[in-house]
Amino acid sequence: MLRLAHALDRQLRAALERAFPQAAAAAREAGSPLDPQLAPASKPEFGDFQANGALGLARTLGLPPRKIAEAIVAQLAAEPGFAELCQEPVIAGPGFLNLTLRPELLAAEVRARLGDPRLGVPSVAEETQGGGGVGAAAPVIVDFSSPNIAKEMHVGHLRSTIIGDALARVLEFRGHPVLRLNHVGDWGTQFGMLITHLKQVAPEALTTADAVDLGDLVAFYREAKKRFDDDAAFQATAREEVVKLQGGDPVSLKAWGLLCDQSRREFQKIYDRLAISLSERGESFYNPYLEAVVADLEAAGLLVVDQGAKCVFLEGVSGKEGAPLPVIVQKSDGGFNYATTDLAAIRYRLAAPPEGDGARRVIYVTDAGQANHFAGVFQVARRAGWLPAGASLEHVPFGLVQGEDGKKLKTRAGDTVRLRDLLDEAVERCEADLRRRLAEEERTEDEAFIRQVATTVGLAAVKYADLSQNRITNYQFSFDRMLALQGNTAPYLLYAVVRIAGIARKGGELGGASSGDGATSEAAAAFPDPLAFTEPQEWALVRELLKFDAVVAEVEADLLPNRLCSYLFELSQVFNRFYDQVPVLKAEEPSRGSRLALCRLTADTLKLGLGLLGIETLERM
């Protein structure tokens, strides 16, 4: 419906312009053109849209708002295309303008989407057609997941993985070239500690692949960290080891490579299960660019040496007692840190190819605890002059994952939860629920079916539970809640898709497959032309279906996948109300076919929407 909203906005602006030519010219001159303030109607009884601009203009124009609204309405009548788009506008209260789209237009919009694989969502290429801007072709980077080598991938990384993947899918669907970067923690002091420790306790791990397993490696890392903190001699050796590694010593490099490989394979198993793709570009990738960061900052006059460390002091933020806060770029011992790597990454990502990625939007998905880190490095990058016009760096923070007790998620024994176990448990619980349900319904299904449904629903539940929360808040992990068949859950949404597939099995014609090659009419041919709707439940569903494009646009701008979840949940509820209250298969034509068209479009919208969240759907469950 975005296209219609834009058309209406243009017409309203033109009407205002013609109603008040002098004021409009003056406002344009001042850089803030008269705004009709078009917005979706806040209540269904107001129609589809409302325009409340008259109220704000009363002072500027020296007229009562109702008079202004009347003048706009008078001009609208003469506006080309308006009568085809809208019914007679209604002026309400002190001067609100309520606008209702023509029902036949809405029905035609629904029909146009039958079999359209994009469901009315334009691609960036279509939008910028003729504009020739670089915006559409420049890659968007989503930096997500990003676990650390030789450490366990934890639930925080799982959140980043799930949210980052959903954002990447939305951006890809819109037609942006997306780089899905896994900024793996594969460099730095931790390797010095680990290699030093392993040389003493398990030297075979440094020369032979898989000599120890990852669980042991994590334990070794913990021991190494303890020794590093407690034992000065160990610390000194570990630091020498880092220098050797960073200097390219072949023995150290080989050991490092083995350790990374082993972790990498473990991470990959999780990505494979979740069907999430990522390109690994770890911290080590930026090692050759660290010196240049220091040189650039020096040249920009930003570097200050403070107690031997090279820093940039931040503007607009201060620490305890108003002391200025630094971003440390190079430590007094010459070493670089997490922030330096991120600065090098920004510089590389924004630089034009072939020296860099040429990105114009870089999105970082991490826990909210890193907000200050990113605010700091973003500021330094901006002041260093690395941001080309129109480029943006965006931190997408999320809250903690908590157990049902509101504390940090732990196993019963008090250990950190392993992701593999967490996914296994979701699938197992799903399987148990399914077997119970099958027994109750006296249905028999083969094992392959049970396995497939349990896997799909279990993983969908884990992803959806995470995505449906506003990511900024902490989130309580509960298997019972995420697997429930009622409420804003994956099973509820998947069930709506299954319900519609059931309509087809009962003889409802839902049309052929969607296709991108202009064969839309083939899928639409199965339905009446024009579609005919009479019941309020039908119109409610029509209006809900037509919101999809606006929701996608919103997620692209605000990077909040929970908006898409809320929409899909609302759509399922509106659909279920429609299907429970209005006969479909038993209705007469053209109602029957028109209602089946709504079923088809609902299923397509749910499938596409869930697909953008990285969630697969089922035909039966």
Ligand code: ARG
């Ligand atoms: N490895 C980091 C961690 O586990 C996350 C990295 C996020 N990305 C970045 N460019 N800093 O917390």
